[in-house]
Amino acid sequence: MxxxxxxxxxxxxxxxxxxxxxxxxxxxxxxxxxxxxxxxxxxxxxxxxxxxxxxxxxxxxxxxxxxxxxxxxxxxARGTLLSHEREKFLKEEWPRIAAQIRALELDLKSLVSNIDATPEGPAK
CATH class of the missing domain: 1.10.10.10 (Winged helix-like DNA-binding domain superfamily/Winged helix DNA-binding domain)
Structure with missing residues (x-):
């Protein structure tokens, strides 16, 4: 690890x-x-x-x-964790990320097009 x-x-x-x-x-x-x-x-x-x-x-x-x-x-457990982690993300991390997106004046199209460029690739 x-x-x-x-x-x-x-x-x-x-x-x-x-x-x-x-x-x-x-x-x-x-x-x-x-x-x-x-x-x-x-x-x-x-x-x-x-x-x-x-x-x-x-x-x-x-x-x-x-x-x-x-x-x-x-x-x-997997379903419970998905629900728990999604809720946690939306409450704790998303507000900060959304504020940064607005501050950088990024649009949805450019964000989505960059998902494939991330190390983990697109969400499944």
Missing amino acids: DEFHTSQPIFVQIRQRLIEMILRGTVGEGDPLPSVRQISADLSVNPLTVTKAFEALVDIGVVEKRRGLGMFVTQG
């Missing part, structure tokens, strides 16, 4: 990486997630930091702890 940046707490960045794994289908519904110990060792972070990231996902209902077995992706 990549290095951490200082703009967000580490547990938030770990949570986001786990969310991306679920949204991209790297880990499917019903599948186990890597253990706290494994993630902690791989990223050289405190296990409590990883636990905090998992707890955030448990709180929104996309991960469940199975005693003695570990953490698992819940059924319907």
Whole structure:
């Protein structure tokens, strides 16, 4: 995994990486997630930091702890995450992006034509 940046707490960045794994289908519904110990060792972070990231996902209902077995992706997690992340984007990030679009006097046609030029390509 990549290095951490200082703009967000580490547990938030770990949570986001786990969310991306679920949204991209790297880990499917019903599948186990890597253990706290494994993630902690791989990223050289405190296990409590990883636990905090998992707890955030448990709180929104996309991960469940199975005693003695570990953490698992819940059924319907991808849909729940899509809804949660879209709402979060529209509330937290979109107002800033929209203001920047207006300030730069960009139009919809030029924005849409540049989607294919982004590293991840067009949305699916």
